[in-house]
Amino acid sequence: MARIIKVSKLNYRYPDGTIGLKDVSFEVEEGETMVIIGANGTGKSTLFMNLMGILDGDGYIEVVGLMLNKTNLKDIRRGMGMVFQNPDDQLFCPTVMDDVSFGPLNLGLNADQVTEASQKALALVDLQGYESRTSHHLSFGEKKRAAIATVLSMNPGILLLDEPTSGLDPRSVSKFINILYTLKSQGKTLLIVTHDLFLTQEIADRVLVFSEEKKPVAVGDYKEILNNYDLLLKNNLVHQHRHRHDEVVHDHEHRHGYIHEH
Amino acid sequence: MSLEIGNWKFDITYEGVWTFLNIIVKSTLSIFLLVTATSTTTFPDFLKGLDMLRVPRLLVMIMSFMYRYIFVLIDEARRLMRARSLRYFGSRYKEQFRVIGYMIGVLFIRTFERAERIYSAMIIRGFSGEALSVKRFRFSYMDILFMVGIIVSLVCIVSGLVHKIEHIRVSGAHLWQGL
Numbered sequence: 001m002a003r004i005i006k007v008s009k010l011n012y013r014y015p016d017g018t019i020g021l022k023d024v025s026f027e028v029e030e031g032e033t034m035v036i037i038g039a040n041g042t043g044k045s046t047l048f049m050n051l052m053g054i055l056d057g058d059g060y061i062e063v064v065g066l067m068l069n070k071t072n073l074k075d076i077r078r079g080m081g082m083v084f085q086n087p088d089d090q091l092f093c094p095t096v097m098d099d100v101s102f103g104p105l106n107l108g109l110n111a112d113q114v115t116e117a118s119q120k121a122l123a124l125v126d127l128q129g130y131e132s133r134t135s136h137h138l139s140f141g142e143k144k145r146a147a148i149a150t151v152l153s154m155n156p157g158i159l160l161l162d163e164p165t166s167g168l169d170p171r172s173v174s175k176f177i178n179i180l181y182t183l184k185s186q187g188k189t190l191l192i193v194t195h196d197l198f199l200t201q202e203i204a205d206r207v208l209v210f211s212e213e214k215k216p217v218a219v220g221d222y223k224e225i226l227n228n229y230d231l232l233l234k235n236n237l238v239h240q241h242r243h244r245h246d247e248v249v250h251d252h253e254h255r256h257g258y259i260h261e262h
Numbered sequence: 263m264s265l266e267i268g269n270w271k272f273d274i275t276y277e278g279v280w281t282f283l284n285i286i287v288k289s290t291l292s293i294f295l296l297v298t299a300t301s302t303t304t305f306p307d308f309l310k311g312l313d314m315l316r317v318p319r320l321l322v323m324i325m326s327f328m329y330r331y332i333f334v335l336i337d338e339a340r341r342l343m344r345a346r347s348l349r350y351f352g353s354r355y356k357e358q359f360r361v362i363g364y365m366i367g368v369l370f371i372r373t374f375e376r377a378e379r380i381y382s383a384m385i386i387r388g389f390s391g392e393a394l395s396v397k398r399f400r401f402s403y404m405d406i407l408f409m410v411g412i413i414v415s416l417v418c419i420v421s422g423l424v425h426k427i428e429h430i431r432v433s434g435a436h437l438w439q440g441l
Binding site: 049052054074077078081082084086088089090091092093094095097098101102103105106107111114115118132134135136150151154 | 304305306309326327329330331333334376379380382383384385386387388389390394395396397398
C-alpha cells in the first residue's frame with residue numbers, strides 16, 4: 001500500500017499561546033483506517049484542522065504526494081473531506097439536499113451529476129426521501145448521518161471524521177459503524193478521532209494514541225494498542241474506580257470487553 | 263362635505279377618500295399576498311425565488327443562515343437562561359443586569375465561534391463566495407393556469423369595487439358629486 005498522508009514534526013500554538021499540538025509525526029497508508037484516540041483536549045481535532053489547512057501549524061504535511069500549502073489547498077480538499085464533531089456546524093443550508101449538493105456544486109459538477117452524487121450519498125447513509133427536509137428538524141442521529149453525506153457526495157478518497165459516534169444512542173452507533181464498514185470496503189482511507197474504544201475495536205486497522213501533552217505516544221496495530229492497559233490507563237483512555245459486582249466491591253480499570261476475575 | 267364630531271370638524275374631500283381607499287386596497291392586497299406566499303411556499307423555495315428575482319446573493323445568503331441558525335441560537339439562549347434560573351435565588355436589580363450582560367456576552371462569543379466553524383465547513387467543501395443551488399424552477403402549464411386565474415380574479419375584484427363605489431349615494435347625490 002502507498003503512503004497517502006505524511007505528517008512530520010507538526011507543532012501548533014493557539015493565538016492565546018496555548019499549545020495545540022507538540023511534535024506530531026505519523027504516516028497513513030492508502031485504504032487503511034487509522035483511529036486517533038486520546039482524552040479530551042489532547043489536540044486530536046486540532047490535528048484535523050491542520051490537515052485540512054484551516055489552522056496553519058509549523059511542520060510538514062503531505063497529502064497524496066502534495067505538500068500542504070496555500071497554492072494546492074483546493075486540490076487537497078477535493079480529495080480529502082472532513083466531518084465535524086457537531087453536525088450543526090456542518091449542516092448550514094436550509095434543506096438536506098442543499099447541504100449535500102453544496103460540495104459537488106462547488107466542485108463544478110453539472111446539475112445532473114450533482115443530483116446523482118447527492119442521491120448516492122444519501123442512499124449510503126440511509127437518508128433517502130430526506131432531500132427536502134429542513135436540517136434543524138432532523139434528530140441528532142439523522143443530523144450526524146446527513147453531515148457525513150455532505151462529504152460523501154464529493155467522493156473523497158480520504159475521510160476525516162471527528163468524534164463520529166459521540167452523543168449517539170446505541171442503535172445510531174450501530175448504523176454509523178455499518179456506514180464506516182461500507183466506506184472501508186470501498187477502499188476509502190479513514191482517519192477517525194475518538195475516545196470511544198468500542199468504535200476503535202470495531203473499525204480500526206491501526207491506532208495512534210495522543211497523550212495529554214498533545215503529542216502522539218504510541219502507534220500500532222489496534223489489538224496491540226487496545227491490549228496495552230498501562231498505556232490506555234496512563235493516557236486517560238480507561239479509568240479505575242470503585243466498582244460493585246453484587247456483593248464484591250473493588251477497583252479495576254474499565255474497558256469495553258475487558259473480562260476479569262471477581 | 264364636512265363631518266362634525268363634538269368640537270371637531272372634518273372636511274371630507276375627493277382626494278382624501280381616494281387616498282384612504284388606495285391605502286386600504288394596497289394594505290389588504292399586501293397581506294393577502296403575504297398570506298398566500300407563506301402558506302404555499304416553503305422558506306427555502308422563497309429564498310430561491312428571491313435569488314431568481316436577482317435580489318443580491320449576499321442578502322439571500324444572510325436570510326438563509328438566519329433561517330437555519332435562529333432556532334439553534336434560541337436553544338443556546340434558552341440553555342443559558344435555564345442555567346441562570348436554576349442558580350438564581352433572588353438578588354438586587356444591579357446584580358441581575360450584570361448577569362444578563364454576561365449571558366449576552368457569552369451568547370455572542372459562542373455565536374462568533376460557531377460562525378468560524380461553519381465558515382471552515384464551507385471552505386473545506388470548496389466554497390469560494392458564490393452560493394450555488396441544484397434546484398431549478400420550471401414554469402409549467404399549471405403555473406400559467408394559476409397566474410391567469412389570479413389575474414382574472416383580481417380584475418373581477420377591482421372592477422366590482424369600482425362599480426360599487428360608483429353607485430354609492432350620499433344624501434341622494436352620487437358619492438363623487440357629494441364631495
